[in-house]
Amino acid sequence: MQFRYYCALWSAKLIGWGMRLLHRSASYLPGRVALRICPDLMRRVQKAPLVVAVSGTDGKTTTSNLTADMMQLCGFAPVGGNRYGSNTEGGVATALVNSVNWLGRCRVRTVVLEVDEHYTPIILPQVRADYLLVTGLFRDSLQRNAHPEYVFGKMDRVDCPDMKLILNADELRSSGLLKNNPRLYFGAGPLPGDTDRPENLIDDMPYCPRCGKRLGYDYVHYAHVGRAHCPSCGFTSPAPDFCVTAIDTAANTLRLAHGGGETVYPLVNEALYNIYNEAAVIALFTDLGVAEDTIRAGLAQIKPPESRFSAWTAGGVQVVKVLAKSNNSLPVSLLFDHVRKSPGRKAVILAVDDLQEAHSSERIAWIYDADYEFLVRDDIVQIMVVGARRYDHVVRLLLAGCPEEKIVYGEDELATLDELAVEGVDSIFLLQDNTSYDLGTQAEKKIRQLLEARKS
Ligand SMILES: [Zn+2]
Known part of the structure; x- marks a missing residue:
């Protein structure tokens, strides 16, 4: 099988090399071919010391790019990943092939992978992710995603008992993922413009996950994102370990409470969903032991995601x-x-x-x-x-x-x-x-x- 692995690795590297020579995007096909030759290639590739996966309905690309940029700036370089590739098997396999040399030795310190929600049970155990950051689970295109509950069911089958989760405390569906895994929560406290209930026609999280009665909300930021409680059984949203408490768009800063103290960080982008993405990134780097000043300096340097x-x-x-x-x-x-x-x-x-x-x-x-x-x-x-x-x-x-x-x-x-x-x-x-x-x-x-x- 080792022979098969090297055949796959070298084929992928040769295809990638040829495609780049022809100025073609080599971010999917090399991995696709390698998986044909060696279906368990992702498991066989030598693992980087740190593997971070990012998934969720919206904000995957933004958050994984922010994470990769921060890795570069905070002492975790060289960084590999599927930044320009697909987030399914072919793209991830290509990223892994690029993370090792021709002899199969790992040549990066960190791999940051954007992973499609549907592929998390297949990809994450093979790449042995150390962290999984989930932005949230919302209704998406109907024909591909059915209902968020269905996507949750798939993600909840990920078999990586030691993988640490970084979850959105204010999005009640994804916050309940993989109950037995270690976890950290990020969230945002009450903010100007909040409402006291979800205002959209579609509310994907109307009922208490514990007793099935209708949920109430202390505040809602948008859709069903906010702090929920159950009047019947006392269930509440998990308490965030990293909580955005104020946003100052004039000064371009956000205030974040963690471990009994509050810290001011540069604001990467003022859209609320990007503030959640930034809070997730701060949670990850704090957990990795990076000093506050280093995180602050990193966030000040990374470019806001290209605006829509x-x-x-x-x-x-x-x-x-x-x-x-x-x-x-x-x-x-x-x-x-x-x-x-x-x-x-x-x-x-x-x-x-x-x-x-x-x-x-x-x-x-x-x-x-x-x-x-x-x-x-x-x-x-x-x-x-x-x-x-x-x-x-x-x-x-x-x-x-x-x-x-x-x-x-x-x-x-x-x-x-x-x-x-x-x-x-x-x-x-x-x-x-x-x-x-x-x-x-x-x-x-x-x-x-x-x-x-x-x-x-
Ligand atoms: Zn309840």
């Missing part, structure tokens, strides 16, 4: 372009929530057309899970709908109670923009999908022309 937001102003109107991942109700609902909480009078352009799915008939279910109701407000003066799915969005908006006269839609996306309400609005939100990216760029150009024409 971009904003500019023309003729006194702010235009905000946001990437909205379609087929996935919660991220879209969070964007609708952001729009409704933004001040002033607003126009919204929905260019969420999941065009790659247009030939399938049943993939609009997510539209009925998303909170279009958040958009039915007096200060949202117009909702323009463009793209292949426009009729579906219009029906959904009407069902949400949006007055028909506020909805504009049309066959030709760019021509429809002529009807954009540019008078009397303070901001325009362009919510666009990956697949409508080119359209979004053209639309931005046209919106700028409209606003500048209005100014003169």
Whole structure:
């Protein structure tokens, strides 16, 4: 079997070398081929002294990249991992092949792996992860993920008794993962803008995991993320070991309580879900024994994750372009929530057309899970709908109670923009999908022309 392992290792290295020579991305295929030759390759690769895995519905890539950058800065280099690769078996196997030399000797100090939730029971025992950091489990694309409870069931089968978990205390489903493993919790205390219950149409965690009665909340930050309690049996969310207690966006800092004291850290990004990701990273490095000053210096140097937001102003109107991942109700609902909480009078352009799915008939279910109701407000003066799915969005908006006269839609996306309400609005939100990216760029150009024409 050792012979088979070396055949696989060398094949993967040769393929990777050849692909890089041809300027192809060598982040999946070498590992895929190696696994064909030696199915237990991941188990046979010499383990790095430290292996950290990152999983969860949203924020995997951001958090694993932050972790890898911090490893580099905090004395854990050289760092390997699947930063540019896939988070399933092929990508992880490629990362492991790259972490050893041609003789099979480990040549990195640390491996940071982003792992797809569904693959955690297969991958984690083989790579012998020392840590698993889970951002949270939420409703995701229906056809791939069914329900978060189903994904939880898969992750809860991971057989790594010594692996330490770093879990989100405020996300009640993932916080209950792998009850027998050692664990640390991160979370956030009450913050301005909290509500006292989940406000979305979809609440994926309505019932007490202990007695099955309806849960109450001390506070909710977004979706079902917050501090829950059960009025019937006294169950509460786990107490966070690392708790964000204040966020100062002006000073770009966050305050974090841990072990009886409070520490101020630089804020890597001000979006709340990224603050959770940062708290998770601080928890990991503190547990690794890294000094506070070193963590602080590291966080000050790492770049904020590439923003999904971009904003500019023309003729006194702010235009905000946001990437909205379609087929996935919660991220879209969070964007609708952001729009409704933004001040002033607003126009919204929905260019969420999941065009790659247009030939399938049943993939609009997510539209009925998303909170279009958040958009039915007096200060949202117009909702323009463009793209292949426009009729579906219009029906959904009407069902949400949006007055028909506020909805504009049309066959030709760019021509429809002529009807954009540019008078009397303070901001325009362009919510666009990956697949409508080119359209979004053209639309931005046209919106700028409209606003500048209005100014003169
Ligand atoms: Zn209960």
